[in-house]
Amino acid sequence: MTKLDGSVASPQDPRFLSLAALATDLAGQFALAPLLEKILRHTLTLLGCESGSICTVDELAGTYRKEVDIGVGCLSGKTFPLDEGVTGEVVRVRRSVVFDEYADVRGGHISTDDRGRLHGVIGVPIRWDGGIIGTCVVFSTDPGRRFTTDDVTLVELFATHAAIALANARLHALAAEKESDAAIMAERERVVRDVHDTVGRGLATVLLQLDTAERELRGTGDPSAALTSARRAARAALIETQRTVLGLGPALLDGRSLQEAVALELAWVQSTSTIDTRLVVAGEPRALLPDTARQLFRIVQEALTNVVEHAGARSVRVGLVYGTSHVTILIEDDGVGFDLSGTSGARTGTTAHGLGLQGLAARARLLGGTLTLDSTPHWGTRISAEVPYAASAPTNLRSRWRVLIVHERAVVRAGLVRLLGQVEPDLQVVGEAANAMEAVEAFQLVHPHVVLGNLDLPRIDGAQLTSYLRAIDRDAAVVLLIDSFADERVRAAAQIGAVGFVENDAEPGTLARALVAAARGDSLIPAEFLSTLSTPPGSRLADSLTAREREVRALVEQGLPDKRIATELHISVKTVEKHVGAILRKTGAANRTTLAGLAARVS
Numbered sequence: 001m002t003k004l005d006g007s008v009a010s011p012q013d014p015r016f017l018s019l020a021a022l023a024t025d026l027a028g029q030f031a032l033a034p035l036l037e038k039i040l041r042h043t044l045t046l047l048g049c050e051s052g053s054i055c056t057v058d059e060l061a062g063t064y065r066k067e068v069d070i071g072v073g074c075l076s077g078k079t080f081p082l083d084e085g086v087t088g089e090v091v092r093v094r095r096s097v098v099f100d101e102y103a104d105v106r107g108g109h110i111s112t113d114d115r116g117r118l119h120g121v122i123g124v125p126i127r128w129d130g131g132i133i134g135t136c137v138v139f140s141t142d143p144g145r146r147f148t149t150d151d152v153t154l155v156e157l158f159a160t161h162a163a164i165a166l167a168n169a170r171l172h173a174l175a176a177e178k179e180s181d182a183a184i185m186a187e188r189e190r191v192v193r194d195v196h197d198t199v200g201r202g203l204a205t206v207l208l209q210l211d212t213a214e215r216e217l218r219g220t221g222d223p224s225a226a227l228t229s230a231r232r233a234a235r236a237a238l239i240e241t242q243r244t245v246l247g248l249g250p251a252l253l254d255g256r257s258l259q260e261a262v263a264l265e266l267a268w269v270q271s272t273s274t275i276d277t278r279l280v281v282a283g284e285p286r287a288l289l290p291d292t293a294r295q296l297f298r299i300v301q302e303a304l305t306n307v308v309e310h311a312g313a314r315s316v317r318v319g320l321v322y323g324t325s326h327v328t329i330l331i332e333d334d335g336v337g338f339d340l341s342g343t344s345g346a347r348t349g350t351t352a353h354g355l356g357l358q359g360l361a362a363r364a365r366l367l368g369g370t371l372t373l374d375s376t377p378h379w380g381t382r383i384s385a386e387v388p389y390a391a392s393a394p395t396n397l398r399s400r401w402r403v404l405i406v407h408e409r410a411v412v413r414a415g416l417v418r419l420l421g422q423v424e425p426d427l428q429v430v431g432e433a434a435n436a437m438e439a440v441e442a443f444q445l446v447h448p449h450v451v452l453g454n455l456d457l458p459r460i461d462g463a464q465l466t467s468y469l470r471a472i473d474r475d476a477a478v479v480l481l482i483d484s485f486a487d488e489r490v491r492a493a494a495q496i497g498a499v500g501f502v503e504n505d506a507e508p509g510t511l512a513r514a515l516v517a518a519a520r521g522d523s524l525i526p527a528e529f530l531s532t533l534s535t536p537p538g539s540r541l542a543d544s545l546t547a548r549e550r551e552v553r554a555l556v557e558q559g560l561p562d563k564r565i566a567t568e569l570h571i572s573v574k575t576v577e578k579h580v581g582a583i584l585r586k587t588g589a590a591n592r593t594t595l596a597g598l599a600a601r602v603s
Helices: 014-027 032-047 085-093 149-218 224-246 258-272 290-311 356-366 410-423 436-446 462-472 488-496 508-519 547-557 562-569 573-587 592-602
Strands: 051-058 063-070 079-081 097-099 121-128 131-139 276-282 315-322 326-333 370-375 381-388 401-406 427-433 450-454 478-482 500-503
Touching: 032 051, 032 063, 032 131, 032 149, 051 085, 063 085, 063 131, 079 085, 085 097, 085 121, 085 131, 121 149, 131 149, 149 224, 258 276, 258 290, 258 315, 290 315, 290 326, 290 356, 290 381, 356 370, 356 381, 401 410, 401 436, 401 508, 410 427, 410 508, 427 436, 427 508, 436 450, 436 462, 450 462, 450 508, 462 478, 462 488, 478 488, 478 508, 488 500, 500 508, 547 562, 547 573, 562 573
Parallel strands: 276 315, 401 427, 401 450, 450 478, 478 500
Antiparallel strands: 051 063, 051 131, 063 079, 097 121, 121 131, 315 326, 326 381, 370 381
16 A cells, blocks of 8 residues: 555555555445544544544535544534534635644634643545545644645545445435335325225215106106206215325314314214313304304314323313404313423424424404413313404414425325425415416416426426526426436536425425415525536526515625625614625525626626
8 A cells, every 4th residue: 555655555544544445444334423423533543633523514504514523522412503614614614734733723612621732633525426425534633733735635535435325324314215205105095095095986976866866857757856966965975085095083173163073073072082071161152154163173183182192181171252343252270281482391292293384373363363371280171262253364474385286196296285284384285287388377377476386297397397487487486396306407406496305205384384475585505406407697586586675685795794784784784794694695605605696797
């Protein structure tokens, strides 16, 4: 083996042994953390050092995580902001860095006692697919040690090995996700079969009744009874199909009052748990507007689901109070409760599952009402929603964001409609389409705020659909469902003007946030992906800036700090920071300096 200085190493040289062991390690089957530790230990051995770390970087979140930490600190598994430490400096300058003394590192988080023992430092980026996914850092405890260019080259070599290890770990995770996707697809196919059978049975019943009505018309009989039966059968078939597709119980509000629907829901609670239930109705019951009854029932349904799944309650009481101008629904349980600050408490499911508290409050706001919650750990929870009878919305209630869904599978479209209705009441699905041509017609008809499409649409895919819609309306906001950002069509769609991408296995909340952001004129595209697009100045992404964002951009390009911009525009500093973040995402600029450079190139 040839050393970095050109001499030949003996087979017994520690550096030769380290490299040979590393090759064996990389060829073996190891979990990520042990393999990274082996790579780091080999690096330290070859440099004659005892301390170092390997970190993973999340530039989008602005953080880095210490995966392995040897010799100093013992901070493995801890996460830190990306504006401090050796890793922060590496990401900031986008290259390897060397410090003669650790004391020169800005914002280092190592304890004071350990800092005094550290002197020379090397930090190199771990790169993959054009981005920085981590760093490898080596510390020297020798006051006289000065790291050289050859040392940096050696650490960069080991950083390449670390990149391979990280990439392999991600590939294994992706393979596991694919296995999960296959299971999901199998379940979807089962649902399709069930739907087919359900629809078939329902239509057969309807046709038999229509045949009876036709015979009555040809004779002297009255077809009214047969037509009524056909109508009843069609409605039952529709309800049963919806239950099969969406996993719902019966449409409890169909032909029933809110009181009756709540009573049936409480019966469901008793049938699925040992919880005692009670329904109390006060005041003179009044007919409610359909949307009022629906939203109040959804609040009750979600609250009771949380009680059954998370509260550990012995009893639950639902109250329905009809006042002179408002109707109030109350749900009380004697369960474990939770901490309203959200930082502790046993009943985490209230915020982590289903609608969550924000979704419940949003439903009340949609009706011009309010929702209050009182909960104490180990003393139960009380939710109260009060809404007016009148149809008029409150003055602070704006229109809901209109969404057009484009997907070739009817089952998926139906699932998305239900999911969005539960997770984000501010979103309203106003149309569905099975292919690009239907989508173009629907877009011109319903004028949605945002289009949610599938990248894998048949014949004309999501990227081409984006092009068609942008040709009709240059401000058309399109969010695409994708399998992976590695798909070249994702790059094409982004360059055409798609403003958001959501992976098919994303959480419902992630999808809802992407749609709301797109409807508001923001672009939710991961920074590491956006940086690969080489978007030229004046591109559609930059053109999608709102009027306020253009004002903020102009002041940023003048070099003004956030506080000065806030004063100039009479807005808060926090709002300025949000606008700057949106501008950087939309223009593809990595930072303020790059943004100013783009402006100079345009001028």
